[in-house]
Amino acid sequence: MGTDFPYSSKKDSSLLKWTGRHLPRNVFVFLLMEGRRGEGEMIRELRWNDFNDLADDYYSYFEDLEEDPEFGLVFPFKRPGIDEEAEWFSSLYSQILNGNAVASVAEVDGKVVGMCDVHRIRPGTELQHTGLLGIAIRKEFRGKGIGEQLMRETLGRCRGKFEIIILDVFVTNKRAISLYRKIGFREFGILPRSVKRGDRYFDEMKMYYPLD
Numbered sequence: 001m002g003t004d005f006p007y008s009s010k011k012d013s014s015l016l017k018w019t020g021r022h023l024p025r026n027v028f029v030f031l032l033m034e035g036r037r038g039e040g041e042m043i044r045e046l047r048w049n050d051f052n053d054l055a056d057d058y059y060s061y062f063e064d065l066e067e068d069p070e071f072g073l074v075f076p077f078k079r080p081g082i083d084e085e086a087e088w089f090s091s092l093y094s095q096i097l098n099g100n101a102v103a104s105v106a107e108v109d110g111k112v113v114g115m116c117d118v119h120r121i122r123p124g125t126e127l128q129h130t131g132l133l134g135i136a137i138r139k140e141f142r143g144k145g146i147g148e149q150l151m152r153e154t155l156g157r158c159r160g161k162f163e164i165i166i167l168d169v170f171v172t173n174k175r176a177i178s179l180y181r182k183i184g185f186r187e188f189g190i191l192p193r194s195v196k197r198g199d200r201y202f203d204e205m206k207m208y209y210p211l212d
């Protein structure tokens with residue numbers, strides 16, 4: 001799976017990854033939250049050295065797309081090379097440093113398995129109080145409460161930096177829509193045929209979340 005990055009040998013044997021797959025969801029979430037407070041911080045701010053894990057996570061979403069033609073992320077036509085990934089990451093990191101983005105990651109057993117980020121849509125303009133949110137978790141860690149924790153943490157860190165958070169989601173992405181509604185996002189429209197994947201179109205729902 002994924003790429004041939006140097007870290008990828010440290011897979012599969014850990015207790016936490018085992019717990020992630022086998023423990024009941026509520027116990028897993030408890031351990032995750034405990035981890036936040038303990039030595040192995042689990043939901044945390046993005047760090048500079050998360051690049052390898054994030055690139056590997058991103059490449060794994062191309063595998064998801066191969067398995068599921070309705071997979072709910074928007075993809076480039078061509079899988080980006082590692083050089084393009086490095087450019088994306090350094091751009092994200094500088095946006096964080098200059099106050100135009102917030103990003104949190106979920107870490108399990110020392111490996112980043114998901115990220116949620118918010119970007120200022122038009123810095124330096126009358127739209128700069130609005131942020132665009134994106135989130136993705138690696139396949140084997142979905143449905144365990146990580147996405148919800150990651151979103152809540154990220155939205156908490158957006159307070160004082162943004163006033164409105166918006167997102168776009170495929171209308172077919174039931175899991176994501178249900179999570180967003182649970183958190184308090186409200187629908188404000190649907191853009192028909194927003195995404196064109198091959199000869200297939202997907203409508204996207206637009207949602208917003210007003211921060212206090």
Ligand SMILES: CC(C)(COP(=O)(O)OP(=O)(O)OC[C@H]1O[C@@H](n2cnc3c(N)ncnc32)[C@H](O)[C@@H]1OP(=O)(O)O)[C@@H](O)C(=O)NCCC(=O)NCCS
Nearest residue numbers: 072135136137142143144145146147148169175176178179
């Ligand atoms: C969408 C995504 C971020 C959600 O994160 P997650 O960790 O899987 O979700 P959680 O386990 O935190 O679930 C939180 C809520 O989502 C909903 N949910 C979770 N799994 C679900 C499922 N299989 N079907 C329907 N709703 C589901 C529920 O409302 C759940 O709350 P509940 O368990 O109290 O009912 C994650 O599944 C993902 O990365 N998917 C692939 C990429 C993607 O679609 N990103 C979003 C693009 S807009």
